[in-house]
Amino acid sequence: MVTNGFFIYIFFFFTLLYQTVPCGKFLCIVGSGPAGFYTAQHLIKNEPNIEIDMFEKLPVPFGLVRYGVAPDHADVKNVINTFTSIAKSGRLQFIGNVTVGKDVTLNDLRTAYDVVVLAYGAAQDRWLGIPGENFENVVSARKFVGWYNGLPEESNLQLNLNVETAVIIGQGNVALDIARILLTPIEILEKTDIAQHALQALKESRIRNVKLVGRRGPLQVAFTIKELREMIKLPEVSNRIHLEDRDYIEACIPKTSRPRRRITELLLQSANTKQAEVKDAPKQWELIFHRTPVEIVKSENQRSVEGLVVGINRLKGDNWENPQIEDTGLRETIPCGMIIKSIGYKSLPLSEELPFDHIRGVIRQKEGRVEGMSGVFCSGWVASGPVGVIASTLQSGHDVGKRILEDLRKGNCASSTEKPGRDVILSQLATKGVEPVTFVEWETLDNEERERGKNQKKPREKIIDVREMIDIAKKAQS
Amino acid sequence: MRRVSHTRNYIIRKSKERDRKLRLFASTLPAGALFRITGACEGTLSCSTCHLIFKKEDYDKLPDKPSDEEMDMLDLAYGLCDTSRLGCQITLTESMDGIVVTIPAQVADARNR
Numbered sequence: 344m345v346t347n348g349f350f351i352y353i354f355f356f357f358t359l360l361y362q363t364v365p366c367g368k369f370l371c372i373v374g375s376g377p378a379g380f381y382t383a384q385h386l387i388k389n390e391p392n393i394e395i396d397m398f399e400k401l402p403v404p405f406g407l408v409r410y411g412v413a414p415d416h417a418d419v420k421n422v423i424n425t426f427t428s429i430a431k432s433g434r435l436q437f438i439g440n441v442t443v444g445k446d447v448t449l450n451d452l453r454t455a456y457d458v459v460v461l462a463y464g465a466a467q468d469r470w471l472g473i474p475g476e477n478f479e480n481v482v483s484a485r486k487f488v489g490w491y492n493g494l495p496e497e498s499n500l501q502l503n504l505n506v507e508t509a510v511i512i513g514q515g516n517v518a519l520d521i522a523r524i525l526l527t528p529i530e531i532l533e534k535t536d537i538a539q540h541a542l543q544a545l546k547e548s549r550i551r552n553v554k555l556v557g558r559r560g561p562l563q564v565a566f567t568i569k570e571l572r573e574m575i576k577l578p579e580v581s582n583r584i585h586l587e588d589r590d591y592i593e594a595c596i597p598k599t600s601r602p603r604r605r606i607t608e609l610l611l612q613s614a615n616t617k618q619a620e621v622k623d624a625p626k627q628w629e630l631i632f633h634r635t636p637v638e639i640v641k642s643e644n645q646r647s648v649e650g651l652v653v654g655i656n657r658l659k660g661d662n663w664e665n666p667q668i669e670d671t672g673l674r675e676t677i678p679c680g681m682i683i684k685s686i687g688y689k690s691l692p693l694s695e696e697l698p699f700d701h702i703r704g705v706i707r708q709k710e711g712r713v714e715g716m717s718g719v720f721c722s723g724w725v726a727s728g729p730v731g732v733i734a735s736t737l738q739s740g741h742d743v744g745k746r747i748l749e750d751l752r753k754g755n756c757a758s759s760t761e762k763p764g765r766d767v768i769l770s771q772l773a774t775k776g777v778e779p780v781t782f783v784e785w786e787t788l789d790n791e792e793r794e795r796g797k798n799q800k801k802p803r804e805k806i807i808d809v810r811e812m813i814d815i816a817k818k819a820q821s
Numbered sequence: 822m823r824r825v826s827h828t829r830n831y832i833i834r835k836s837k838e839r840d841r842k843l844r845l846f847a848s849t850l851p852a853g854a855l856f857r858i859t860g861a862c863e864g865t866l867s868c869s870t871c872h873l874i875f876k877k878e879d880y881d882k883l884p885d886k887p888s889d890e891e892m893d894m895l896d897l898a899y900g901l902c903d904t905s906r907l908g909c910q911i912t913l914t915e916s917m918d919g920i921v922v923t924i925p926a927q928v929a930d931a932r933n934r
Contacts, residue, residue: 418865425861569893602896732897733861734870 376406378723506680
């Protein structure tokens with residue numbers, strides 16, 4: 344009797360285990376940046392009965408942490424340690440070098456997995472839509488950052504740094520990152536993990552003056568104070584902050600929140616520094632406000648850029664946080680030899696069936712659930728738009744993770760049949776000759792990059808060519 | 822990945838706004854040991870995920886005032902208030918045992934400030 348009772352107890356115990364996730368246990372995440380990893384983190388911590396596969400287009404993981412964060416911001420990349428422990432937890436399998444949308448389709452994934460989480464970020468540019476935007480030496484910030492960070496597809500970016508003045512359109516943190524990389528002394532850059540081709544180009548760069556041009560005013564700068572301080576402290580670099588109505592700004596300050604007050608005070612204080620004190624600085628950056636790009640011009644003899652024509656704005660309305668921008672009709676030309684557009688990014692739909700908002704460049708979703716596609720979720724920039732630091736993506740990942748578990752536990756599932764999981768996908772990939780890269784193989788590549796970095800006194804020497812990445816990654820196994 | 826041990830009572834109450842979103846880790850805790858709470862950037866003042874809110878009287882008693890660098894990162898934190906600190910910059914000691922800190926539920930984009 345006791346024995347029977349014992350077995351009945353065990354039976355119910357195991358039934359209960361299965362009951363926690365009635366809909367199934369195979370999940371996949373598309374994208375291995377912060378959004379993918381933080382969503383995975385939430386799922387792993389809160390649900391023992393699921394397995395997660397993480398697909399990534401490149402052979403290497405970590406997304407913008409590897410390819411977006413500036414080379415001289417190494418501490419921000421510490422999150423890689425967190426992601427590495429998630430990848431090695433035994434609950435997640437990294438499958439790199441697989442392009443969803445090409446090697447496998449969204450439908451293939453929905454057939455194989457109970458849940459699909461789209462976390463593939465925003466890899467497209469936004470466009471100003473002005474004449475001359477296609478000229479040489481006019482590039483998006485996204486491409487420029489990819490170039491100095493060793494993103495394979497930008498390694499051959501055509502840039503002419505043999506000019507004196509670069510204009511950056513936009514006043515966010517990405518704009519400051521680019522200005523800082525253009526002006527930082529080479530002795531500092533050469534000790535970072537900046538891509539070798541970029542380091543070489545920057546050694547030969549003639550750029551002395553970087554102008555950051557924004558439509559709005561000092562009270563609306565989108566960059567944050569830490570990054571502004573870094574700019575002010577750049578060695579051998581002076582700055583010029585073009586303030587037009589200091590009294591108005593000072594009057595607004597008491598009405599602002601602490602963060603806005605502190606950064607505005609820092610701007611005012613820096614604008615006070617007399618130019619004479621730093622007149623011998625060989626390089627300079629400038630903040631130019633109230634200017635909207637209207638046209639890019641080049642001289643008739645040259646193929647490259649000569650200047651940016653801008654319209655002069657005034658700001659209206661009582662809401663200084665979100666003022667209306669009014670064109671005064673006045674125009675001026677800012678001479679320059681290079682233009683970098685730092686105006687944000689967009690996503691693209693991974694498949695035609697994906698409900699997509701083409702104006703905002705995001706997937707149509709509510710609370711992470713993709714509209715009209717049960718079992719499909721999205722997380723990070725592809726869901727919210729390309730705004731936010733890693734900390735906000737952490738939040739997004741955990742929120743979406745919660746919704747996924749809610750749905751799985753309620754029984755709101757894609758179907759009642761059992762899903763096959765990763766094997767069917769892997770055999771499909773094998774038939775197509777795709778070579779998936781595992782996390783252990785990434786670690787081989789990781790070690791090689793660090794080894795090569797040692798010779799150059801850099802934390803790592805990033806490998807730029809995808810074929811080389813795969814060959815090195817798989818070398819230990821051959 | 823180790824969690825804060827609640828029996829130490831350094832943190833005894835979570836925000837009413839529900840779950841913590843930060844990942845807390847504590848260094849090893851033999852009796853009387855000091856520890857710090859760190860977040861995503863591992864205590865390097867590169868994020869705001871270890872944001873803690875103290876009561877005024879406890880805040881005033883914290884030995885080290887926040888540096889400009891800490892204030893800069895705090896400016897990005899959701900729910901910022903006058904008694905906010907970044908946990909990674911505070912060495913917690915036995916004398917602080919039992920104090921109550923609030924951990925805000927969310928982290929938010931810096932540009933919403």
